[in-house]
Amino acid sequence: MITELGHFALILALCVSLVQAIVPLVGASRGNLAWMAVGRNAALAEFALVALAMLSLMHAYVTNDFSVINVIENSHTDKPLLYQITGVWGNHEGSMILWVLMLGVCSAALALFSNNLPPELRARVLAVQGMIAAGFLLFILLTSDPFLRTWPPAPNGQGLNPVLQDPGLAFHPPFLYLGYVGFSVGFAFAVAALIEGRVDAAWARWVRPWTLASWCFLTIGIAMGSWWAYYTLGWGGWWYWDPVENASFMPWLVGTALIHSSIVVEKRDTLKSWTILLAIITFSLSLVGTFLVRSGVLTSVHAFATDPRRGMFILLLLLVAIGGSLTLYAIRAPALKGGGLFAPISREGALVLNNLILSCGCATVFLGTLYPLFLDAVGGPKLSVGFPFFNRTFAPLMVPLIIAVGIGPMLSWKRGDLLGALQRVWAAYIAAVAAVLAAWFVTHRHDIFPILGFGLAAWVGVAVIVEFAERVKLFRVGIGDSVRRAVHLPRSAYGMTLAHFGLAVSIAGFSASAFDSQVIASVHDGSVLKLAGYELHFMGVDRVPGPNFTANRSTIEIDRDGQTVAVVHPEQRFFPVQQQTTSETAIRTNFLADLYVALGDGDAQGNWTVRAYWKPLVPWIWIGAIIMAFGGVVSLSDRRWRVGVAARARRRAAPVLQPAPGE
Amino acid sequence: MRRLVYLLPLLLFLVLAGYFALALRPSYDPRLLPSAMIDKEAPQFDLAGLYGKGLALDALKGSPVLINFFASWCVPCREEQPVLMRLANQEHIPLYGIDYKDQPEAAQKLLTEFGDPYRRIGLDPDGTVGLNFGVYGVPETYVLDSSGHIRKRFVGPLTAEEVNKQLLPLLRALGKS
Numbered sequence: 159m160i161t162e163l164g165h166f167a168l169i170l171a172l173c174v175s176l177v178q179a180i181v182p183l184v185g186a187s188r189g190n191l192a193w194m195a196v197g198r199n200a201a202l203a204e205f206a207l208v209a210l211a212m213l214s215l216m217h218a219y220v221t222n223d224f225s226v227i228n229v230i231e232n233s234h235t236d237k238p239l240l241y242q243i244t245g246v247w248g249n250h251e252g253s254m255i256l257w258v259l260m261l262g263v264c265s266a267a268l269a270l271f272s273n274n275l276p277p278e279l280r281a282r283v284l285a286v287q288g289m290i291a292a293g294f295l296l297f298i299l300l301t302s303d304p305f306l307r308t309w310p311p312a313p314n315g316q317g318l319n320p321v322l323q324d325p326g327l328a329f330h331p332p333f334l335y336l337g338y339v340g341f342s343v344g345f346a347f348a349v350a351a352l353i354e355g356r357v358d359a360a361w362a363r364w365v366r367p368w369t370l371a372s373w374c375f376l377t378i379g380i381a382m383g384s385w386w387a388y389y390t391l392g393w394g395g396w397w398y399w400d401p402v403e404n405a406s407f408m409p410w411l412v413g414t415a416l417i418h419s420s421i422v423v424e425k426r427d428t429l430k431s432w433t434i435l436l437a438i439i440t441f442s443l444s445l446v447g448t449f450l451v452r453s454g455v456l457t458s459v460h461a462f463a464t465d466p467r468r469g470m471f472i473l474l475l476l477l478v479a480i481g482g483s484l485t486l487y488a489i490r491a492p493a494l495k496g497g498g499l500f501a502p503i504s505r506e507g508a509l510v511l512n513n514l515i516l517s518c519g520c521a522t523v524f525l526g527t528l529y530p531l532f533l534d535a536v537g538g539p540k541l542s543v544g545f546p547f548f549n550r551t552f553a554p555l556m557v558p559l560i561i562a563v564g565i566g567p568m569l570s571w572k573r574g575d576l577l578g579a580l581q582r583v584w585a586a587y588i589a590a591v592a593a594v595l596a597a598w599f600v601t602h603r604h605d606i607f608p609i610l611g612f613g614l615a616a617w618v619g620v621a622v623i624v625e626f627a628e629r630v631k632l633f634r635v636g637i638g639d640s641v642r643r644a645v646h647l648p649r650s651a652y653g654m655t656l657a658h659f660g661l662a663v664s665i666a667g668f669s670a671s672a673f674d675s676q677v678i679a680s681v682h683d684g685s686v687l688k689l690a691g692y693e694l695h696f697m698g699v700d701r702v703p704g705p706n707f708t709a710n711r712s713t714i715e716i717d718r719d720g721q722t723v724a725v726v727h728p729e730q731r732f733f734p735v736q737q738q739t740t741s742e743t744a745i746r747t748n749f750l751a752d753l754y755v756a757l758g759d760g761d762a763q764g765n766w767t768v769r770a771y772w773k774p775l776v777p778w779i780w781i782g783a784i785i786m787a788f789g790g791v792v793s794l795s796d797r798r799w800r801v802g803v804a805a806r807a808r809r810r811a812a813p814v815l816q817p818a819p820g821e
Numbered sequence: 822m823r824r825l826v827y828l829l830p831l832l833l834f835l836v837l838a839g840y841f842a843l844a845l846r847p848s849y850d851p852r853l854l855p856s857a858m859i860d861k862e863a864p865q866f867d868l869a870g871l872y873g874k875g876l877a878l879d880a881l882k883g884s885p886v887l888i889n890f891f892a893s894w895c896v897p898c899r900e901e902q903p904v905l906m907r908l909a910n911q912e913h914i915p916l917y918g919i920d921y922k923d924q925p926e927a928a929q930k931l932l933t934e935f936g937d938p939y940r941r942i943g944l945d946p947d948g949t950v951g952l953n954f955g956v957y958g959v960p961e962t963y964v965l966d967s968s969g970h971i972r973k974r975f976v977g978p979l980t981a982e983e984v985n986k987q988l989l990p991l992l993r994a995l996g997k998s
Contacts, residue, residue, distance in 0.1 A: 439830075
């Protein structure tokens with residue numbers, strides 16, 4: 159009964175989203191304020207309906223309703239409650255509902271927090287959101303309906319993929335999707351602006367917080383996914399250049415370019431058509447990513463069951479959404495007039511460089527990911543590019559960008575003084591050289607690239623601090639004056655400093671991963687392994703029952719200088735329902751290095767394979783990502799987004815409009 | 822002329838969409854062997870070995886065998902390692918490895934660390950043999966019957982389920998005939 163209610167809510171959501179897509183748009187073109195106002199309520203209703211659908215699907219999972227096909231295929235009575243709930247989006251159908259729910263969250267937030275937008279723009283933005291929602295709801299209802307029943311009910315379900323039975327499933331997909339889907343707002347603003355044929359500073363000021371918020375979510379989502387892979391796969395890797403990972407990384411790269419180029423639109427009223435294009439491409443890449451993951455055209459470790467009809471349907475959605483928006487772009491963008499001129503060496507110039515490099519980086523990842531598909535279509539040999547391709551192309555491409563991050567913020571708008579900026583960051587050169595020497599001295603290795611990576615990290619980290627010190631005139635005016643300046647700095651300045659500093663921290667983490675040490679050995683009770691100054695005493699394996707698995711739980715004592723520092727219990731879990739084994743690693747961290755222990759297979763004689771890694775600075779990868787996202791959040795709290803600065807600026811230009819009835 | 826620049830994104834996207842449409846045609850499945858290869862004789866190869874002894878197709882004929890393409894740089898390969906070890910040690914399946922586009926030292930390091938399930942390993946440094954087999958990426962596993970014909974292909978890491986439901990029954994059937 160509740161399942162049918164959810165099904166019905168989903169169908170109703172489709173109808174409402176069609177209203178949301180059409181009525182406000184027609185209203186905006188006719189100047190009918192009542193019609194325009196429909197967008198707000200429709201967006202809220204659509205969100206509520208999709209949330210209802212999601213809750214009723216959850217209900218079916220929690221109550222083990224094995225007459226629902228989706229529950230049979232993905233759940234089991236022995237599954238702990240947490241995974242009964244999160245398992246809802248651990249499969250194709252449920253994750254599409256989550257996708258649409260996140261879209262609903264964005265539309266509803268847009269409806270609630272857009273009172274200061276001109277009514278036409280607001281109506282058009284919400285209409286575009288409605289179109290996207292309608293497309294995906296139709297997709298769910300026609301090809302991926304999670305509410306279908308079967309009779310008689312199955313006695314029990316087939317269970318959730320054990321790899322997904324991890325707390326990570328509760329957080330990673332919602333964050334990732336909120337990031338992915340959040341870019342739809344920027345897309346909707348871009349399309350609305352193309353329809354209106356007007357892009358100005360106020361437009362950029364409206365778009366920026368939405369893009370920035372999505373970017374924060376995506377950053378956290380990707381970082382969580384990487385961390386999840388790190389602790390759960392048991393091989394110590396944190397990024398695999400897998401097509402599904404790349405599908406989330408590409409929108410991140412272009413989204414990063416977008417949040418930078420929209421600064422130029424806001425402050426200098428130029429780079430307009432480029433920023434519009436970036437906004438379209440960012441969300442388009444989210445859509446293409448969805449296509450690649452769901453259609454099964456690429457092989458990936460994240461294999462989903464695929465159905466050719468689904469692929470075809472998403473391709474049609476791509477054609478309408480991306481093809482439509484790019485057609486609009488081709489027609490309207492040439493008319494967008496750029497404003498301020500600038501010299502190549504300037505803040506704008508630095509941001510253009512940022513955009514160029516990030517776009518090229520994205521193109522590289524795109525080519526590497528789709529290469530097998532392109533080659534096959536032209537009848538070429540069947541190949542795939544792996545890890546080596548990305549490391550050799552993408553990493554070097556990022557080096558100039560990282561160097562520029564240190565200098566760009568020091569340049570002034572319009573015409574910058576590169577030589578002066580280069581002189582002012584003298585401390586950063588010293589830090590970079592010192593870091594390279596220190597890394598070389600500590601590691602005694604001759605791998606030049608990771609050592610240079612430390613230099614880059616130190617360069618960015620110190621240059622960011624120097625730039626901040628310059629802003630507050632540290633040591634040039636009295637300390638009290640500096641503090642006063644720091645207090646009055648806009649939050650967005652703090653946001654930038656934090657985000658760039660986070661990048662430096664992450665780069666140090668990436669570079670350090672070349673200096674792992676590892677030991678892999680077959681051990682038995684009493685064996686001792688030596689790793690990076692630690693002694694690992696293997697104390698045997700116990701069989702421990704879990705809720706829906708049995709675990710081989712090992713006990714390993716970690717000693718340093720004869721003193722026990724920790725006792726860890728890496729496990730191997732066997733899930734009888736799926737006949738599958740997963741690895742539960744044990745990680746001890748002091749935030750400077752991880753000691754990572756995983757239990758491998760055992761044999762009849764009581765020998766077990768143990769893999770232990772010592773990974774210096776690896777936590778910094780995720781700490782850096784958190785700092786980056788936190789920088790975004792700080793920037794979002796800047797007062798210029800909150801008070802009606804933008805609205806006032808716009809109203810002066812546009813004729814004053816009467817507020818819509820009922821508002 | 823200026824307008825053409827603005828058309829470019831649309832044109833590029835349409836080309837891309839064309840590729841996507843081609844990839845969706847029913848005959849394209851990255852996880853399936855092109856039907857042309859199934860039940861055909863496996864492409865000839867005679868490779869230098871990772872540990873001295875070489876690997877040639879002719880020497881494998883006589884009983885059904887598995888050929889697994891792997892590489893030290895390939896992460897999914899590590900994922901299937903426990904499955905391969907089980908096949909080799911518990912099921913006693915004749916499993917041969919082809920080290921695809923790899924450096925021998927890196928492969929040796931990997932196998933010493935993680936265990937070596939292979940009876941013998943051939944080196945395919947430039948990927949020629951992989952190309953003849955139609956390897957999309959590593960890992961891939963091929964089932965050859967006793968006459969050296971390809972009977973089945975597994976793309977991506979072998980899972981316990983694939984082994985139990987497809988691979989072992991197929992090998993049993995091939996062994997009987």
